[in-house]
Amino acid sequence: MNSFQFHNPTRIVFGEGETRQVGELTATYGRNVLLVYGGGSIKATGLYDQTIQLLKEAGITVHELPGIEPNPRLATVQKGIDICRKEGVDFILAVGGGSVIDASKAIAAGVPHEGDVWDFFVGKARIEKALPLGTILTLAATGSEMNGGMVISHWEEKLKRGSGSPLLYPKFSILDPTVTYSVPRNHTVYGSVDIMSHVFEQYFSLTENTPLQERFCESILQTVIENVEPALVNPSDAAARANLMWCGTMALNGGQISLGMQNDWATHGIEHEVSAIYDIPHGAGLAVIFPNWMKYVYKERVDRFAQYAERVWGIVRDGRSDDELALAGIEATRAFFTRIGAESRLSEFGIGADQLDRMAEEAVRYHGLGAFKQLEKQDVRNILEMSL
Amino acid sequence: MNSFQFHNPTRIVFGEGETRQVGELTATYGRNVLLVYGGGSIKATGLYDQTIQLLKEAGITVHELPGIEPNPRLATVQKGIDICRKEGVDFILAVGGGSVIDASKAIAAGVPHEGDVWDFFVGKARIEKALPLGTILTLAATGSEMNGGMVISHWEEKLKRGSGSPLLYPKFSILDPTVTYSVPRNHTVYGSVDIMSHVFEQYFSLTENTPLQERFCESILQTVIENVEPALVNPSDAAARANLMWCGTMALNGGQISLGMQNDWATHGIEHEVSAIYDIPHGAGLAVIFPNWMKYVYKERVDRFAQYAERVWGIVRDGRSDDELALAGIEATRAFFTRIGAESRLSEFGIGADQLDRMAEEAVRYHGLGAFKQLEKQDVRNILEMSL
Numbered sequence: 184m185n186s187f188q189f190h191n192p193t194r195i196v197f198g199e200g201e202t203r204q205v206g207e208l209t210a211t212y213g214r215n216v217l218l219v220y221g222g223g224s225i226k227a228t229g230l231y232d233q234t235i236q237l238l239k240e241a242g243i244t245v246h247e248l249p250g251i252e253p254n255p256r257l258a259t260v261q262k263g264i265d266i267c268r269k270e271g272v273d274f275i276l277a278v279g280g281g282s283v284i285d286a287s288k289a290i291a292a293g294v295p296h297e298g299d300v301w302d303f304f305v306g307k308a309r310i311e312k313a314l315p316l317g318t319i320l321t322l323a324a325t326g327s328e329m330n331g332g333m334v335i336s337h338w339e340e341k342l343k344r345g346s347g348s349p350l351l352y353p354k355f356s357i358l359d360p361t362v363t364y365s366v367p368r369n370h371t372v373y374g375s376v377d378i379m380s381h382v383f384e385q386y387f388s389l390t391e392n393t394p395l396q397e398r399f400c401e402s403i404l405q406t407v408i409e410n411v412e413p414a415l416v417n418p419s420d421a422a423a424r425a426n427l428m429w430c431g432t433m434a435l436n437g438g439q440i441s442l443g444m445q446n447d448w449a450t451h452g453i454e455h456e457v458s459a460i461y462d463i464p465h466g467a468g469l470a471v472i473f474p475n476w477m478k479y480v481y482k483e484r485v486d487r488f489a490q491y492a493e494r495v496w497g498i499v500r501d502g503r504s505d506d507e508l509a510l511a512g513i514e515a516t517r518a519f520f521t522r523i524g525a526e527s528r529l530s531e532f533g534i535g536a537d538q539l540d541r542m543a544e545e546a547v548r549y550h551g552l553g554a555f556k557q558l559e560k561q562d563v564r565n566i567l568e569m570s571l
Numbered sequence: 572m573n574s575f576q577f578h579n580p581t582r583i584v585f586g587e588g589e590t591r592q593v594g595e596l597t598a599t600y601g602r603n604v605l606l607v608y609g610g611g612s613i614k615a616t617g618l619y620d621q622t623i624q625l626l627k628e629a630g631i632t633v634h635e636l637p638g639i640e641p642n643p644r645l646a647t648v649q650k651g652i653d654i655c656r657k658e659g660v661d662f663i664l665a666v667g668g669g670s671v672i673d674a675s676k677a678i679a680a681g682v683p684h685e686g687d688v689w690d691f692f693v694g695k696a697r698i699e700k701a702l703p704l705g706t707i708l709t710l711a712a713t714g715s716e717m718n719g720g721m722v723i724s725h726w727e728e729k730l731k732r733g734s735g736s737p738l739l740y741p742k743f744s745i746l747d748p749t750v751t752y753s754v755p756r757n758h759t760v761y762g763s764v765d766i767m768s769h770v771f772e773q774y775f776s777l778t779e780n781t782p783l784q785e786r787f788c789e790s791i792l793q794t795v796i797e798n799v800e801p802a803l804v805n806p807s808d809a810a811a812r813a814n815l816m817w818c819g820t821m822a823l824n825g826g827q828i829s830l831g832m833q834n835d836w837a838t839h840g841i842e843h844e845v846s847a848i849y850d851i852p853h854g855a856g857l858a859v860i861f862p863n864w865m866k867y868v869y870k871e872r873v874d875r876f877a878q879y880a881e882r883v884w885g886i887v888r889d890g891r892s893d894d895e896l897a898l899a900g901i902e903a904t905r906a907f908f909t910r911i912g913a914e915s916r917l918s919e920f921g922i923g924a925d926q927l928d929r930m931a932e933e934a935v936r937y938h939g940l941g942a943f944k945q946l947e948k949q950d951v952r953n954i955l956e957m958s959l
Binding site: 200401430442 | 831
């Protein structure tokens with residue numbers, strides 16, 4: 184186990200109907216609020232109306248930034264920053280999934296920053312100040328509701344980059360599983376793949392002596408695997424939705440499940456390059472790429488992959504070698520993603536080989552990619568080719 | 572899963588040698604510090620000298636309260652409160668195990684309170700303000716380093732009571748596993764029993780639909796079970812000490828592993844009555860009583876106990892009923908505690924039947940005892956009798 188620091192100040196308010204607390208919680212921090220959201224789904228479900236009413240009852244002035252894209256764009260973030268500056272906004276309320284929350288974080292960091300907010304994503308500036316923000320989560324997926332990270336797309340340059348700061352931990356996040364009953368089938372699938380992928384990035388690690396962390400990772404993986412199909416069969420399955428929601432948060436709440444472990448994050452890096460150009464859902468890209476990353480790297484630590492097969496998928500050793508078990512576990516992953524309805528090839532999104540070089544080059548541009556196995560440009564290209 | 576709120580603001584600084592950060596961390600919060608510690612162990616190991624030097628280098632004035640008892644006493648807490656008031660102390664630094672940290676919390680809450688600090692422990696007052704505190708943990712056991720709870724003994728009245736507040740979460744806790752290399756064998760054992768017992772109090776619950784929480788609990792139990800004996804064989808086993816330390820913190824950091832589950836805490840309540848009178852180590856009392864509590868209550872939810880046997884102890888079902896599995900898991904618990912050297916009967920501490928009535932009565936005095944099975948006075952008496 185490596186040394187670590189951990190400090191996660193986000194307040195979680197979890198449970199059916201807890202969205203009713205949004206007025207009171209928000210009023211603790213601000214009086215002049217930017218409400219950030221995506222498409223029309225929160226209007227269709229009534230969450231928008233409820234939130235507006237509760238904020239107004241709490242005496243809060245509300246400005247709005249609708250239209251956050253599934254891969255949130257820099258230009259939209261800039262719009263939000265402009266509103267905040269013009270209106271003197273003192274708190275940001277994100278109502279949505281990871282995209283809405285990430286965009287809100289970028290706005291929060293951008294408002295007090297004199298330069299371009301993109302600076303934070305290309306290593307040109309550090310986040311020194313930020314507006315406070317809170318969230319109502321509407322999709323179990325990214326964990327952004329309890330961490331300080333964010334990913335933004337520069338659409339014109341076809342770049343998608345991550346950044347973050349301890350200043351960007353939400354002050355509160357309301358997790359009401361009933362809000363996710365209306366999540367469409369494909370986003371329930373992609374969100375679940377995203378949760379599992381966050382765990383993979385932490386679990387497949389070269390760090391020695393992390394038995395508790397490994398078990399925490401396995402706990403989340405097993406619980407997601409058990410609950411995805413019930414949520415697909417019955418989108419209002421209260422138990423399944425609550426479990427997926429809590430798994431999503433715990434999978435990436437400042438890295439708590441894997442403290443003291445070196446994380447990988449290569450597959451996220453590769454997927455970002457794909458969705459930066461092709462604008463496919465992040466979870467869809469991960470479902471295609473992750474099993475191929477696994478096949479490409481598993482020999483770096485075949486015992487961890489064998490453990491994954493046995494503990495997460497319940498594959499019985501039955502005389503098999505670690506290598507055989509590892510491959511069986513990877514196959515089980517691919518089969519599960521396919522069974523729940525995730526795509527297995529980039530070609531299903533109309534993606535061909537023409538941008539492979541560009542994606543591979545961008546993926547390794549800023550820093551070494553991966554820790555379980557450090558990937559060079561050719562490695563990324565190989566994994567993308569396996570994924571076509 | 573029930574609704575819940577969670578907010579844990581403690582900063583954890585974990586790793587070999589991280590005690591060197593104590594000056595800088597403390598200086599963030601205070602300039603006039605009360606250093607609270609127990610017996611001579613931190614002097615023997617050099618931790619006392621190091622801490623004093625680092626605090627002085629950081630420009631901090633240090634007052635001292637040594638001599639915190641293993642079951643920390645109200646009179647000692649009162650001494651600390653007096654020092655803080657007289658000297659205008661603005662921060663409390665606890666260097667020790669749970670007893671030292673709990674005493675420090677009681678002092679922190681007592682200083683700004685006009686009435687008797689014992690008011691907080693008997694429901695006569697609520698904690699509205701507290702001095703900030705930080706900790707250097709020297710024993711993997713209570714979790715007090717990352718929660719807002721505390722337990723104090725009123726020695727003259729032979730009472731031991733718990734209280735707590737969100738205001739009492741330490742601002743920081745330094746967890747340096749090397750500091751625990753010198754922990755004596757019996758306290759390594761009792762600390763490990765305490766960690767497992769904290770998990771038991773959360774895991775044996777009637778709340779439905781908590782698969783992730785159950786697995787988190789099982790993760791800690793399995794990891795403690797794996798690591799106790801290596802730490803006993805080689806007290807400087809870096810991996811074992813680090814794992815036990817992190818298990819101890821995660822087992823009771825504001826209840827994070829069991830959010831949304833009703834907890835029990837009856838066995839802690841019973842043990843407190845035993846150690847209030849007989850001053851035995853808390854973990855020793857738990858090792859005696861917990862297996863008997865299990866036998867007494869397991870039929871309330873035999874499936875959870877069967878799951879415990881299978882997942883934590885790896886007991887194969889092999890045609891056995893839930894009831895048989897449950898009993899096998901309880902037996903495995905008792906056998907493990909015995910194997911690592913914990914006592915199995917109160918009579919080994921010279922405790923007889925003469926105070927059973929008093930202990931049973933006190934255990935149920937303030938509120939219903941237990942949630943998995945609500946215990947009445949006679950139930951407590953029965954469990955204590957099984958434990959003699």
